[in-house]
Amino acid sequence: MCLSTLLKYSPRTLRRIRNLIQGQQAYMVGGVTHLDDLAVADELGVPLLGPEPAVARLYSTKSGGRRIFTGAGVTVPPGQWDIYSLQQLHETLAQLMTDHMEVRRWLFKMDSEMGGRGTAYCDVSHLNCSTWAQQEYSHHSPERWRKAWAQVGWITHYDLSPVTSIL
Known part of the structure; x- marks a missing residue:
């Protein structure tokens, strides 16, 4: 208590x-x-x-902090908050990785943990699809990559099972 x-x-x-x-x-x-x-x-x-x-x-959680800073117009690193299921994590991470191909390491923080617990990271270079995705990204210009038609194959090639094993 x-x-x-x-x-x-x-x-x-x-x-x-x-x-x-x-x-x-x-x-x-x-x-x-x-x-x-x-x-x-x-x-x-x-x-x-x-x-x-x-x-x-x-607002006292990590998600709440991101919500406050985003609402105030403060620049924050790419990310998402209020993720409650593994399926939602996979979908959100796939979209974030697609939108931000320059990010090589993604950090995960659990809302309910303190003192450094509940923190994990994933180096996307270790994912099976990373090399193929970087080639596709290089093939398209950054402007073209932002178009949905250029990303369709990339999102379907994601294998996020290594992410599941660290969480």
Whole structure:
């Protein structure tokens, strides 16, 4: 349990904290806020510095960070967020690789992990189709490559099984 949850169910500790901060300016700083943070701040009569719990859940993930930067018009590396299935991962990665042939290594980050866990990468040069795709890309000019008719064969040749094995 998080600290706020423990405090919420410990009236004695809340009384001691209230006595310690009595007559002084105090506030709470939470991580990813949730309802127990709000309850403890209300019980202590102090402001909580942080977003509403619903906003925190939406924007405190890696996908949420990309969503914020993209919405603000900040340049971000090519990528996608809110991927929930392996099939969706394969389709999205195939399209990203097709749109950005110059990218040789793709980074995967899981929303629910912290501290460097949930991070993987894939060097596309190790995929069976990479050499063929680079030849096709070189054959077409970058402007022509962006046309759907030039990419049709490429997308159907993707073998993303190595990606599945790293995840």
